[in-house]
Amino acid sequence: MVKLLWVLPLALLWGLKAWSAPAKVLYLTDYSNGYHDYQAQGKATELLLEQQLDSDVSIVGRSYEELTKFLGKENFGEGYDLIVYNACLADTREYVWAENIIRQTRDLGVPMILLHCAMHNFRGTSSDLGFFGRRKLDADRKAWENEQAGKEFPIWWRFSGVDSTSHSLFQKKLPTRIETDHPIVANVPEGWVAPKDELYYNITRTDDVIPLLSTDDGKELLAWLHPVGKSMVFATTLGHKLETYENTVFQDLLGRAARFLTNRLDDQESANRLFYNYSSSIRCNPSDVITASTIAEVQDAVRLAVARDRALKVVSIDNPNSYSEVLCPEKGGIVINVAPMNKLLNVDAVNKMVTVQPGITIDQLGRELEAYKLIFPTTADYSGITVAGGMGTGAHHSSLKRHAGIHDYVEKLTIVDGTGSIRILEGAEAREAAVHLGYLGAIVEVVLKVEDMFKLRYGYKAGSDRDLEQLIEQEVRSHDYARVSWFVGVGRYIVDYYDQVPVEEAGESYHNLWETSAGPTSIFGSLPYDALNRLPQIVQCGAAGVRANAWAAPIKAVNSSGREPVGFAHRMLGSTCAKGRCPWDFGAVSRTQELAIPIAELQNWMQDVRGIIAARKACFPVLGVYMRFAKASDSWLSSSHGADSMMFEIHIPKETDPNRYEQGTEVYDEIVQMTYQKYQGRPHWAKNSTPIFKDTLVRYGRAADFVDLKNELDPMGRFENEFWNVIASDSALKKPYPGCNLSRDCICQSDADCGTGYQCAPGAFFDEAKVCVKK
Incomplete structure (x- = not known):
């Protein structure tokens, strides 16, 4: 030797x-x-x-x-x-x-x-x-x-x-x-x-x-x-x-x-760990994942990161329910996993307040509150998200009668800050900071406002979308909770809704979307999604037509009408699925894009979407253009901050071949870019690909206050990451490379960004958009 x-x-x-x-x-x-x-x-x-x-x-x-x-x-x-x-x-x-x-x-x-x-x-x-x-x-x-x-x-x-x-x-x-x-x-x-x-x-x-x-x-x-x-x-x-x-x-x-x-051999003698979100679509690369079961252990982990000069990020579930890179620390940083901190700590039935740990899921919270005849009145469609994670990224349901966001029910936050000290925010101050994105420190306890238990009756209506712009807001406001699936490619819509009924009304029905959708995927895996992407467009449009004309309610009726099932609110609004038995566990993964605009802009926005579809057809086969609604929120970084808002989401059947675009991608991208540029749309923090977040922070009127609070609680920027640099500026966007649009790392500027066989072109209707189309 x-x-x-x-x-x-x-x-x-x-x-x-x-x-x-x-x-x-x-x-x-x-x-x-x-x-x-x-x-x-x-x-x-x-x-x-x-x-x-x-x-x-x-x-x-x-x-x-x-x-x-x-x-x-x-x-x-x-x-x-x-x-x-x-x-x-x-x-x-x-x-x-x-x-x-x-x-x-x-x-x-x-x-x-x-x-x-x-x-x-x-x-x-x-x-x-x-x-x-x-x-x-x-x-x-x-x-x-x-x-x-x-x-x-x-x-x-x-x-x-x-x-x-x-x-x-x-x-x-x-x-x-x-x-x-x-x-x-x-x-x-x-x-x-x-x-x-x-x-x-x-x-x-x-x-x-x-x-x-x-x-x-x-x-x-x-x-x-x-x-x-x-x-x-x-x-x-x-x-x-x-x-x-x-x-x-x-x-x-x-x-x-x-x-x-690269001069790094002394930096990292042991390899980083790979850390994934729930569908493995987001991958983080921390040097350590530290599991904490107590507030003291969280403090110790933060102090360790300070001593090692490492970046930090906190997650409250083993595989977070986020599609965006907001959850990742700087590469080589430390992840603190507070998933074991998942208890209901205290119930104040008189003042309708509950104290919970960050890792408790909305589903678990709802079930534990049953014993107290109380209810937490909102959730995302998937209720397996945690309180801290859902609150922190602005997760929501859909209502213009009551607040739709988890963050809107926050009364108190206990935080371990960037130095390892305990900080407490209460009342309006807590709600303002509730959509925290993980940048204020580690949330270790949350006090939430709850309500007396009630039941909901589910219903839906379908029709031609000819006059939908004039009808939609009134329709949504007339129900306690309401959503719209707009199948604009086939000229149809579905409004499904929930109305409050007395708790004494018969019915123990429950939401079962994730349970029922896992069945076919366990047999066919990604095959249906591959078919939607690779067969002629008429197949996508046919699937959208079937969905719009033969609506299958995401509810299992129990002891009530199958057409208008009744059940306890927390079981009707959302559901979860057992680990290993969810659709994404069998390869059926969607790529989601969601942005919010003020309801005051809704009619104009819908006309522009019609213009895009008229210029270049697409059919949105999963849920159409999925529209949900929220009352104006006091939370500084809520997508509905300052105005009643509509949040639309496009569920895109993800192509399993990394060299292929999903069918209709150029249309979806044009709609998203049109919304972002023309209507100052606010992207959902836990969804979308990174480039659409460029300079997003300035779209929030109280962003400066959030930054001030962040700097106070985390003066060294310990909890910052690349995603923060993107939303605060454009400094962390990847350098364009051939095919970067195909990998969702860029919005195309040249043909090379699109990959072989594609070119970068203006939108068919909204000229300022840049989308990849076949040559």
Whole structure:
């Protein structure tokens, strides 16, 4: 084993701790390659890097065209901390691509990881060519000198460090030998046998290659470092099959290489944990998840974060019910999970007040209050959300007779602030701060206003949407709770509603939407959603028509009429589903977009939506344009702050293929952007993709007061995250990359943002929108 004293200057350049901000990683690949499962490898590498590096990964190469067009850009790596290259341009003679790849490391100083077949790129520049190969290389070199005067002809193996053009015929397990005591291979066991893989034969290597790992006979290098210009390359010939990426030793090797190249190896000797929301659509990358069962334990966790200078975020359920990145700490931060704090602590039946811990769900609260003949009078449709989480993101039902938001019933908040101290807000001050987004500290107790128990009768009406603009507000105001599913693509609507009835009226009916919808998905999984996205549009419109004309009430009638079932309010307004038995557990995942506008703008907004549908049809097959309503709220960051409001939601059947758009996406995006720009729409904090939140905070009249309170309770910004930077400005939006709109990381500005086969175009009706459409 070679000692590292002779490479100490390199270690000083690349191996020491320099910063702990998330690394921006560019991952280059080619999903269309038939010899490697690059899509699965890309996903595995993205997860690995986010877990072990604290990184934001941008993937380019969902098609050959997307990759090669990107490689044609001279400075494509500018602004990135690391490039990972996992593609196989073996026999191409487009040497501008080779030069541009090399340039990123040599001239711009961006370190690079080369994986497996990357070593066989541009094989026509090998040092071991036959007669005809040498003739081609000479001709190519002369053509280059004529066209690229003054630029050295790019020899690929001199960049990678090792010349290789062939591999073993059969894949086999590879016993290895460690060549050095470099920290990248510190955790590779002596005699480690790599998973079955192709063995790449070495022809020669440059003099400055730093061997890390070889075959047990020392003949073939398997991993090495190679200084190139202003930075360095880490290369490994391992990685033909996904099995290698799933091997824990290889994961550690790759993670350590990434941290070494980006000066982070000392920051994080243990890997981050991956932390997901309930449907696995949002992934966070904390360094630790600390479970707290008491207020004292929450205080200890905050003080630990202060001592370690780590960012913080608090969740009140194991897998939070949020579609947005509001729930994630800064990468490498700490998550405090207060899910065990889920008790009903006190009931003041005289003053109609209850004290609860943050992790109690709305469903659990309702059931426990039954013994006291009390009720908490609102919930989201899914009542498995917690009090602290639902309140903190503005979760709501739908009513213009009573307050619809959980936050509107808050009387007192007990908070552990950013220093670990206890702070208390009461009365109007508590309600104003109730939509807290997790930025005020850790909510550890909440006092809520409750009511005497009552029952609700459910009903619905359907009809043509011809005059809906004139009817809708009056219809909603005439019921205690009411929602509208507007199937604008097929000209129909449904109003379903609840009216209060005496508690003595017969009926024990209950909401069962999540229970019944899980049945088909447990059998068919994502197949129905895939069909809606991939079959002709007439299928979506047919599904919307069936939904609008044969409405299935989300209620199980018990001891009451099936047409107008009656039940206790807390059981009628929402429901939950057992973990592992929910629709999303079987692959049926929706992508949701929700924005709010004042009701005063509703008629004009509906006319604009009709204009969009007239210009480019879509049918909204799940719930139509799902419209809910809320009285004006005193909570500073409530979507209905200051005005009675309509919140519309589009449930989009999520496409399982990451290279495809959901059918109707261009229409949905135009509606959302029109609402945001023309009507100053307020996006729901726990839904929507990140780019739509840019500068959102200024849309709230009391935002400055919220910021002042946040700065008072968390003066060091311990609870801030990237999402905060987006809503307060645009500083945390990802740099655009090819296909970023497809990944919901950007609103397109150029055709490249849309991915292969699509172009960025103005909205068909609202010109200021930018949407991706087929070429």
